[in-house]
Amino acid sequence: MNNDSYDEMLAEVQAFHDKHDFKNTGGEELMYRIALMTEELGEISACASKGKSVEDLAEECADLMILLMGTAIAQDFDLNQAFWQKMNKIMKRESKMINGRIRVSEFRD
Numbered sequence: 001m002n003n004d005s006y007d008e009m010l011a012e013v014q015a016f017h018d019k020h021d022f023k024n025t026g027g028e029e030l031m032y033r034i035a036l037m038t039e040e041l042g043e044i045s046a047c048a049s050k051g052k053s054v055e056d057l058a059e060e061c062a063d064l065m066i067l068l069m070g071t072a073i074a075q076d077f078d079l080n081q082a083f084w085q086k087m088n089k090i091m092k093r094e095s096k097m098i099n100g101r102i103r104v105s106e107f108r109d
Contacts, residue, residue: 006080013069028074033067040064 022028040063047057072079095104 010069010073010080013066014073016066017070017073022070022074028070030071030075033071033074037064037067037071040067 017023017027020027026032040060043060044057044064046052047060069079072082090104093104093106095102096107097103
């Protein structure tokens with residue numbers, strides 16, 4: 001197994017969905033998945049605000065990544081392709097300092 005391969009990671013997430021029959025038990029419903037991702041973002045925030053370890057932060061980020069990949073499975077889109085399309089798009093953007101912090105966005109006048 002190549003632990004650096006997106007395809008291997010996606011296959012593991014698919015196996016997790018299959019193991020728990022997410023497709024037939026509500027686990028792939030979009031609003032439910034959004035709620036789970038929101039919960040994970042809260043746990044990531046708690047790592048930062050409560051001074052938890054980088055290992056705790058890494059675990060919570062992995063949880064979010066698994067949920068994102070699972071959402072791509074559930075909604076039938078290619079997250080790998082979407083990632084590269086978005087990276088190509090944002091690499092062309094300019095950045096701005098706003099309130100002392102860097103922002104890279106589609107700025108509209």
